[in-house]
Amino acid sequence: MATSPPPTKGIRHVALFVRDMGVMERFYRDVLGYVEEWRPSERELYMTRGSDNLALHAADVPDVRDSRLDHIGLVMSKPEDVDAWAEWLERHGVHLDTRPRQHRDGARSFYARDPEGNRIQFIWHPPIADK
Numbered sequence: 001m002a003t004s005p006p007p008t009k010g011i012r013h014v015a016l017f018v019r020d021m022g023v024m025e026r027f028y029r030d031v032l033g034y035v036e037e038w039r040p041s042e043r044e045l046y047m048t049r050g051s052d053n054l055a056l057h058a059a060d061v062p063d064v065r066d067s068r069l070d071h072i073g074l075v076m077s078k079p080e081d082v083d084a085w086a087e088w089l090e091r092h093g094v095h096l097d098t099r100p101r102q103h104r105d106g107a108r109s110f111y112a113r114d115p116e117g118n119r120i121q122f123i124w125h126p127p128i129a130d131k
Helices: 021-031 079-091
Strands: 013-018 035-041 044-049 052-058 072-075 108-113 119-124
Touching: 013 021, 021 044, 021 052, 079 108, 079 119
Parallel strands: 013 052, 072 119
Antiparallel strands: 035 044, 044 052, 108 119
């Protein structure tokens, strides 16, 4: 009997409830570079970018702030990419919650939010950057 389950490939799929599908679709498509993979209905959209899969689901209630989600992370290939993304987002009118900074563990990151307030961390983290 195995002592542990097999390793995973990591969190590569995130599903978000959204209030305004059009605004959220444009942000993830036009600003973050995701493309439509599948749209089973006007209330559901699956997008992809690299090895990520993002699902946007129309919320049935106007306030979807009951989520326990703290943030989602987009992994960068090199530390300079973190700064390049910060500049890109600012040029597109996105306010940064934090400026790019170096962490004690060697990682480099910053935080920003999508149009509905979900926190996104743009991070270069040496142990996972090349995976």
